[in-house]
Amino acid sequence: MTEQQQPARTTSGHHPTSAAAGTRLDPWLGSYADRTHAMRASEIRALFAVANRPEVVSLAGGMPFLEGLPLDDLAELAARTVATRGLTALQYGSGQGDETLREQILEVMRLEAIDAHPDDVVVTTGSQQALDLVTRIFIDPGDVVVAEAPSYVGALGVFRAYQAEVVHVPIDADGLVPELLDETLTALRAAGRRVKFLYTVPNFHNPAGVSISLERRPRILEVAARHGVLVLEDNPYGLLGFDGEPRPAMRSMSEEGVIYLGSFSKTFAPGYRVGWAVAPHAVREKLVLASESAILCPSNASQLAISTYLQTFDWRGQIKSYREQYRDRRDAMVDALAEHMPDATWTVPDGGFYTWVRLPDGLDAKDMLPRAVTARVAYVPGTAFYFDGTGSDHMRLSFCYPTPERIREGVRRLAGVVRGERELVELFGTSAGPGRDSVQAPGPDLA
Amino acid sequence: MTEQQQPARTTSGHHPTSAAAGTRLDPWLGSYADRTHAMRASEIRALFAVANRPEVVSLAGGMPFLEGLPLDDLAELAARTVATRGLTALQYGSGQGDETLREQILEVMRLEAIDAHPDDVVVTTGSQQALDLVTRIFIDPGDVVVAEAPSYVGALGVFRAYQAEVVHVPIDADGLVPELLDETLTALRAAGRRVKFLYTVPNFHNPAGVSISLERRPRILEVAARHGVLVLEDNPYGLLGFDGEPRPAMRSMSEEGVIYLGSFSKTFAPGYRVGWAVAPHAVREKLVLASESAILCPSNASQLAISTYLQTFDWRGQIKSYREQYRDRRDAMVDALAEHMPDATWTVPDGGFYTWVRLPDGLDAKDMLPRAVTARVAYVPGTAFYFDGTGSDHMRLSFCYPTPERIREGVRRLAGVVRGERELVELFGTSAGPGRDSVQAPGPDLA
Secondary structure, three states, rough: OOHHHHHOOOOOOOOOOOOOOOOOOOOHHHOOHHHHOOOOOOOOHHHHHHHHHOOOOOOOOOOOOOOOOOOOHHHHHHHHHHHHHHHHHOOOOOOOOOOOHHHHHHHHHHHHOOOOOOHHEEEEHHHHHHHHEEEEEEEEOOOEEEEEEEEOOHHHHHHOOOOOOEEEEEOOOOOOOOOHHHHHHHHHHHHOOOOOEEEEEEOOOOOOOOOOOOOOHHHHHHHHHOOOOEEEEOOOOOOOOOOOOOOOOOHHHOOOOOEEEEEEEOOOHHHOOOEEOOHHHHHHHHHHHHHHHHHOOOOOOHHHHHHHHHOOOOOOHHHHHHHHHHHHHHHHHHHHHHHHOOOOOOOOOOOOOOEEEEEOOOOOOOHHHHHHHOOHHHHEEHHHOOOOOOOOEEEEEEEOOOOOOHHHHHHHHHHHHHHHHHHHHHHHOOOOOOOHHHHOOOOOOOO | OOHOOOOOOOOOOOOOOOOOOOOOOOOOOOOHHHHHOOOOOOOHHHHHHHOOOOOEEEOOOOOOOOOOOOHHHHHHHHHHHHHHHHHHHHHOOOOOOOOOHHHHHHHHOOOOOOOOOHHHEEEEEEEHHHHHHHHHHOOOOOOOOEEEEEEOOOHHHHHOOOOEEEEEEEEEEEOOOHHHHHHHHHHHHHHHOOOEEEEEEEOOOOOOOOOOOHHHHHHHHHHHHOOOOEEEEEEEOOOEEEOOOOOOOOOHOOOOOOEEEEEEEOOOOHHHOOOEEEOOOHHHHHHHHHHHHHHHOOHHHHHHHHHHHHHHHHHHHHHHHHHHHHHHHHHHHHHHHHHEEEEEEEOOOOOOOOEEOOOOOOOOOHHHHHHHHHEEEEEHHHHHHHOOOEEEEEEEEEEEOOOOOHHHHHHHHHHHHHHHHHHHHHHHHOOOOOHHHHOOOOOOOOO
């Protein structure tokens, strides 16, 4: 975005349709693949530039709060990894990932009752890459992915990039509703559509903050199996529950029917970009081939850093510390919502990073966003989490990164914006009242 | 491969077509995308398991020789990065890559006369990811990529994964032949084919060891521009020339007609998985969107490690040291070939990692490979470097990783295998003589 505001630089080159002076036409516009026309900037990513300004309270991003990490100890760990295992850390590695790390990942997953073999695990560049690889090996253009309504914006972006169609299934306070899943899959089959997989975030859902109840998990697996549909269980937040023990993963109940995605980004740190997939044997082989084609191999430097961390640090204690920290922030968030925005409704998550807020009738979270940023608070409008761009009556508020005090201040600012919107609605019947166009002039991405 | 030799584990799960006891059928075989059927294990990757055995002299892999790196200093650097910039190193970053690193990359590229802006650069998970992203945004199934004959196996794998068709153009001692490129593009246009880009490794070609002469570079750009074809300049080895200064990159001669790919894997270390692309403005925007969809963002930990390395180390001195080291090994390789394999012919590279050997008439490098491994020497048969699997009269020998002494020993062993093959050819008219089937029993991937 920033580039578009710069003076166009002069261009050289032999291509006959090179950009004319003063504009920047794309000489390769006619050369892109079909899938490229479906790519567009995620509303979350576009917000980053704004949300990073210090005066804005960002309730938008999903960045974990890392300031509690023992950086000096981690520095010592990084040094030891390079000094003692540098020739491995700095070299190419296996496409599937470091074997020791894959064994340690099994230990992490045992907390969610998963029993697997190191051969079942593929290490990826964050679990986002695992999402990309699974979609790559399964989706032809026009295939259907069934996903919760709403769904993680980054997953929807991947499905869109591979030209899938996403059909949403409603959720409630206990997560995905098995009966509605069954109805949806039955209708899709009747319509002759090819459904390749069900995408679900079963724990502390992004953005909705709910979890699939224990009772529903086997029922969802039964419905999916009956329709011949693979389950893609995306679980970055499962160990970040605020109360009680982690729920058993869907993967713990089905070895052949589930691809499970995990990540160290939320339980440790995202900067290493280390996630993983656990897949049925034959699928795992395809994932490794696809990953070798995409990146040759994941970073040994990152993998060995994580492996040494798991071996030498109290990683369970660190997760406990994260849980307590995020619980305090969740409390700050829902208390502030109750105090300042009594006319909205919201989920009260028992883990993870997000609450899902329904605005009072007549308000549009996407339209309101520029005014919110002007009031120095940012969030993600619900439209980002629906494949068809509906969901404008909702917003996602994240409580992971700002301090409790900042969260309260952010909600207070947001409530002021909502009050202003409601006054517009009462006066004009819509919030698209006077000043709307000029305020929106920078466009929905707030560039 | 190893898994297939293990006893099948019992499987659970609800899917109706779960694997029967004792076999491992793929219950999802009918669900894969079309592109997945085109994925297959690269002959190089499959060789890794064998080539890593200490008794085998591997002239197969492309792993750089890292033992000259100052690991203690690098360890201290890693510690400092985490201690002083840990909250950035461990956090999510920009999809396009760290801005400081992008500025430093400009400094590296200035050695090849490239004049660019930090906004033109996209940092990727190794330049393999850049290859994947470029192919992703340009290639629809059935589109044509024009590439040198032979071409880097990992690029061919990416093109195959996106269902491109690769049309090869011959090269000679001065690299890609402009007239033959022109003829090929003209014929493809006459046949109504959509050619999306020309893929070339202009310096110290993998596998052929040759470089495109200075005189040919603008001519190739002119031909490509006249046909409306983008040039994908893949340049991991450009700074590893044994004599003289680096050649100006094709990107230095055309800003709008070239996507340039660079990498730290060969000039520093591959374990961080940091490469980059430089692309025309509009293409760069698409690459960033595609990369965010694929991995969200490259690893900040890796990027900051590289950035600190470039800032605090004599990285030019390290490259000089690599050049001297690889020149010694190149000398050992070509001397040994002259001594032991006078009936073969080979290129004498003035940089990079590889020489390209043509076997005496009647020999087949792919058929011979199992016997070579039995004789404790490994290489990559030429067939890996042609889209249609031709090239069996050639082999790629890499001199990057083994010591000069081991290289001489490897070539000596290889010469013994070649002699044995020639005796078979003389006796039977083909090397597919007695014992061939039994020796080949483990299959071409030597599992």
